[in-house]
Amino acid sequence: MSEKNKSILITGGAGFIGSHVVRLFVNKYPEYQIYNLDALTYAGNLENIKDLESQKNYHFIKADIKEGDVMHELFLEHRFDAVIHLAAESHVDRSITNPNDFIETNVLGTANLLNAFRAAHENSFEGKLFYHVSTDEVYGSLGKTGLFTETTSYDPQSPYASSKAASDHIVRAYGNTYGLPFVISNCSNNYGANQFPEKLIPLFINNIKKSMPLPVYGDGNYTRDWLFVEDHATAIDTIFHEGTLGETYNIGGFNEWTNLNLIKLLCQLMDQKLGRDKGSSEQLITYVKDRAGHDRRYAIDADKINRNLGWKPSVTFEEGLEKTLDWYLANENWLDNVTSGAYQTYYKKMYS
Ligand code: NAD
Numbered sequence: 001m002s003e004k005n006k007s008i009l010i011t012g013g014a015g016f017i018g019s020h021v022v023r024l025f026v027n028k029y030p031e032y033q034i035y036n037l038d039a040l041t042y043a044g045n046l047e048n049i050k051d052l053e054s055q056k057n058y059h060f061i062k063a064d065i066k067e068g069d070v071m072h073e074l075f076l077e078h079r080f081d082a083v084i085h086l087a088a089e090s091h092v093d094r095s096i097t098n099p100n101d102f103i104e105t106n107v108l109g110t111a112n113l114l115n116a117f118r119a120a121h122e123n124s125f126e127g128k129l130f131y132h133v134s135t136d137e138v139y140g141s142l143g144k145t146g147l148f149t150e151t152t153s154y155d156p157q158s159p160y161a162s163s164k165a166a167s168d169h170i171v172r173a174y175g176n177t178y179g180l181p182f183v184i185s186n187c188s189n190n191y192g193a194n195q196f197p198e199k200l201i202p203l204f205i206n207n208i209k210k211s212m213p214l215p216v217y218g219d220g221n222y223t224r225d226w227l228f229v230e231d232h233a234t235a236i237d238t239i240f241h242e243g244t245l246g247e248t249y250n251i252g253g254f255n256e257w258t259n260l261n262l263i264k265l266l267c268q269l270m271d272q273k274l275g276r277d278k279g280s281s282e283q284l285i286t287y288v289k290d291r292a293g294h295d296r297r298y299a300i301d302a303d304k305i306n307r308n309l310g311w312k313p314s315v316t317f318e319e320g321l322e323k324t325l326d327w328y329l330a331n332e333n334w335l336d337n338v339t340s341g342a343y344q345t346y347y348k349k350m351y352s
């Protein structure tokens with residue numbers, strides 16, 4: 001993207017990763033006008049971007065990407081130079097319970113944005129960009145060895161992963177068919193501030209804090225590859241500005257952990273921070289029924305983005321985790337607010 005592209009629509013910017021991306025772009029590029037579009041589902045929270053409200057180059061649009069006509073009108077009104085598309089239903093367990101929500105938002109919603117983007121730029125795509133943010137889960141599950149590269153065949157296993165895979169395919173098809181300029185990135189598991197406590201790390205931090213059981217799915221020997229969310233945001237910035245049109249970039253930090261080892265580390269760090277006896281939080285570990293169709297291992301080969309664009313993570317896992325724990329402990333109100341109300345119903349349904 002050239003400097004001239006000044007009006008950028010970021011979708012899902014009230015969510016976890018989106019809020020970090022919006023913050024980075026608003027603060028780093030005062031010459032850009034940043035439009036944050038979000039439907040404010042259970043996962044969207046204006047508290048996540050409260051510090052940006054008074055910035056001159058920041059605008060919030062409450063809208064639902066499932067509504068094609070609304071997207072069409074919006075794009076005709078603003079003719080955004082670029083889109084960074086993060087809005088999605090993002091939790092695997094919810095996709096098992098309600099797959100259609102994922103198909104509607106992740107597949108249809110993405111198609112609505114692509115159609116609106118095309119209509120707004122029907123004369124020329126010159127200097128425009130549609131950046132689609134995706135996940136490593138589209139590649140399926142690895143055995144004990146091997147890494148996901150950009151050429152690994154798609155083999156999604158959950159309704160969430162398959163809805164993201166479908167959206168990736170649709171973006172590429174619009175590139176091929178209509179010449180729509182795009183880039184896609186597929187990132188590993190993120191952690192950091194503002195993550196909704198349905199995902200492993202914030203859910204376990206909250207439960208340790210409240211001395212509640214720590215529900216480990218199956219044998220706990222599932223492997224995930226963890227990246228600090230602010231590093232994902234800098235990778236998106238790098239790809240947005242330096243990436244090659246039509247390319248895919250895998251994003252990760254070569255940081256694999258089995259769930260059990262990660263949970264034990266979390267317990268140790270939390271014991272230290274909360275001044276509890278060594279080993280006390282680990283006693284909260286409870287093995288529960290496994291997730292249906294649970295992917296055994298994810299691991300990203302991030303060599304391409306490192307070699308071609310010079311991007312690498314800025315923090316080690318230990319540093320990132322420490323920052324994350326400190327944030328959740330310092331932001332009790334945030335955690336209490338998002339875990340009241342509907343969260344209680346979700347939690348009971350999922351875990352009791
Ligand atoms: P999140 O669930 O925290 O946030 C999603 C945001 O999208 C929320 O603010 C929500 O209100 C909004 N949204 C949902 N449906 C919408 C709709 N129909 N219209 C408009 N807005 C809607 O998700 P996240 O973890 O921040 O993930 C963001 C993106 O990154 C997703 O596309 C996800 O697939 C991808 N991703 C996530 C991870 C991860 O570890 N969390 C890893 C790789 C890729």
Ligand code: TYD
Binds near residue numbers: 201223
């Ligand atoms: P999650 O954070 O949901 O991310 P994803 O499934 O997209 O990788 O889960 C990370 C891992 O932790 C995954 O192997 C499932 C496991 N897990 C548990 O064992 N217990 C839990 O309560 C949750 C939410 C996840």
